[in-house]
Amino acid sequence: xxxEMRKHPTIICRCNDVTIEDVERAINEGxxxxxxxxxxxxxxxxxxxxxxxxxxLIRLLAxxxxxKPTEITLPVTRPPVVPIPLELFLKSKDVxxxxx
Amino acid sequence: xxxxxLIVGGGISGLxxxxxxxxxxxxxxxxxxxxxxxxxxxxxxxTGIRASFTSEEHVVLMKNSIELWKKLxxxxxxxxxxxxxxxxxxxxxxxxxxxxxxxxxxxxxHNSLGVPTRVVSPEELKELVPPIxxxxxxxxxxxxxxxxxxxxDTLHAYIKACKxxxxxxxxxTPVRKLVAGGGKVKAAVTDKGSIEADTFIVAxxxxxKKLMESIGVDIPLKNLPRHIMITEAFxxxxxxxxxxxxxxxxxxxxQTKEGNxxxxxxxxxxxxxxxxxVRIDFLPKVVSAMAKWFPWIxxxxxxxxxxxxxxxxxxxxxxxxPVDEYENIYLACGYSGHGYMLAPVTGKIITEWLLDGRPxxxxxxxxxxxxxxxxxxxxxxxxxx
Numbered sequence: 001x002x003x004e005m006r007k008h009p010t011i012i013c014r015c016n017d018v019t020i021e022d023v024e025r026a027i028n029e030g031x032x033x034x035x036x037x038x039x040x041x042x043x044x045x046x047x048x049x050x051x052x053x054x055x056x057l058i059r060l061l062a063x064x065x066x067x068k069p070t071e072i073t074l075p076v077t078r079p080p081v082v083p084i085p086l087e088l089f090l091k092s093k094d095v096x097x098x099x100x
Numbered sequence: 101x102x103x104x105x106l107i108v109g110g111g112i113s114g115l116x117x118x119x120x121x122x123x124x125x126x127x128x129x130x131x132x133x134x135x136x137x138x139x140x141x142x143x144x145x146x147t148g149i150r151a152s153f154t155s156e157e158h159v160v161l162m163k164n165s166i167e168l169w170k171k172l173x174x175x176x177x178x179x180x181x182x183x184x185x186x187x188x189x190x191x192x193x194x195x196x197x198x199x200x201x202x203x204x205x206x207x208x209x210h211n212s213l214g215v216p217t218r219v220v221s222p223e224e225l226k227e228l229v230p231p232i233x234x235x236x237x238x239x240x241x242x243x244x245x246x247x248x249x250x251x252x253d254t255l256h257a258y259i260k261a262c263k264x265x266x267x268x269x270x271x272x273t274p275v276r277k278l279v280a281g282g283g284k285v286k287a288a289v290t291d292k293g294s295i296e297a298d299t300f301i302v303a304x305x306x307x308x309k310k311l312m313e314s315i316g317v318d319i320p321l322k323n324l325p326r327h328i329m330i331t332e333a334f335x336x337x338x339x340x341x342x343x344x345x346x347x348x349x350x351x352x353x354x355q356t357k358e359g360n361x362x363x364x365x366x367x368x369x370x371x372x373x374x375x376x377x378v379r380i381d382f383l384p385k386v387v388s389a390m391a392k393w394f395p396w397i398x399x400x401x402x403x404x405x406x407x408x409x410x411x412x413x414x415x416x417x418x419x420x421x422p423v424d425e426y427e428n429i430y431l432a433c434g435y436s437g438h439g440y441m442l443a444p445v446t447g448k449i450i451t452e453w454l455l456d457g458r459p460x461x462x463x464x465x466x467x468x469x470x471x472x473x474x475x476x477x478x479x480x481x482x483x484x485x
Contacts, residue, residue: 016358033136036138039138039252045403046332046403049403049404078404080402083332083402083403084401085400086387086391086397086399086401089387090387090388
């Protein structure tokens with residue numbers, strides 16, 4: 001069954017449609033840390049901010065490099081962590097009246 | 101370890117210099133970076149590229165750089181590795197009459213140097229940027245030669261091409277200091293041992309000043325934190341990078357090739373603040389400025405907010421070329437926020453300095469470190485994007 005499934009691309013970053021094959025190719029090209037993998041592939045850069053894919057990516061990278069997952073340096077977390085609407089940063093008078 | 105040429109700094113400048121030197125047949129080039137490639141100001145930039153500046157030096161250099169961006173994006177150069185130059189232009193919006201007058205003067209300067217900018221009406225602005233609410237605009241300056249290039253595709257292309265030409269790249273290798281003696285730089289001391297070289301190039305961005313201090317050369321650079329954010333992605337909405345000239349802090353917005361909007365505005369900052377020191381007041385300031393022109397922006401979400409340094413020189417122009425104290429070291433730093441767009445011409449200038457003794461663009465020769473000692477500073481007053 002595993003072989004059958006591998007015929008299809010396995011998406012590990014659902015926000016940006018990054019597949020396991022994309023990751024393996026990038027690692028082979030020399031992107032062997034999470035920050036540069038993220039930027040090369042846009043993995044973890046979508047609305048979920050890596051909640052789903054980064055743990056998977058850590059395991060994949062650790063296996064490839066023969067390291068323990070705990071030895072992989074985590075990427076930087078940027079605010080606001082969870083995507084929030086920009087109107088939350090405006091005063092109520094600037095926001096009102098435009099919502100359709 | 102001993103190499104022919106050691107380039108300290110694996111940002112866009114260091115890679116462009118390495119690539120240009122290697123293309124001229126130079127062997128045994130090593131690029132070292134303290135972190136991953138593009139981890140400094142390069143990877144934090146807004147990716148805009150333009151020639152519409154306010155000094156002859158900048159306009160000429162950027163015009164040359166744009167020609168090189170176009171050439172590099174061809175399949176036979178770096179296009180085959182994914183480098184794209186999207187010539188979507190820049191528009192600067194004026195909401196004051198005096199700014200319109202200034203734009204007319206700038207257009208004369210640009211046109212005289214071969215950059216075809218022009219002043220456009222609010223109606224034309226609306227054609228260039230359909231989702232804008234342009235009623236408060238008096239006019240806009242349109243630079244059709246400007247554009248953008250996605251930074252990590254560009255870095256990837258340079259890395260591939262450099263490696264193909266035999267350039268070696270060492271990441272996660274911080275250079276702690278340089279060692280000099282007898283009027284020459286001898287070695288760079290790194291965490292992975294000492295590296296000797298015949299020629300050194302310092303393209304170390306925000307680390308350049310400290311590195312040069314280790315051999316007693318003072319370069320007058322300040323690292324100014326600049327704040328920037330990115331939203332979730334949407335289908336392509338408009339091509340140009342849009343700047344509000346009159347808002348203070350020159351807020352700007354650009355849509356990336358993935359569809360995200362990058363939005364930024366300068367806020368008052370102290371130099372040398374750590375890159376992690378985010379400021380909650382940045383977000384209301386940037387959002388309110390952009391919501392004036394793009395009311396729909398209030399409904400979209402911010403994904404990330406980060407800080408990058410404008411490595412700024414006293415006259416906001418780069419510092420290029422040799423230093424008086426040592427015969428075998430060259431500087432390529434202090435771009436004051438424009439290192440990414442300058443990178444192709446930076447490679448050309450430094451390569452020519454090394455191999456031909458002087459750069460072929462005469463304006464570049466005015467940009468050595470010596471100008472600060474001699475008081476020949478260059479005037480520039482449009483330092484954004």
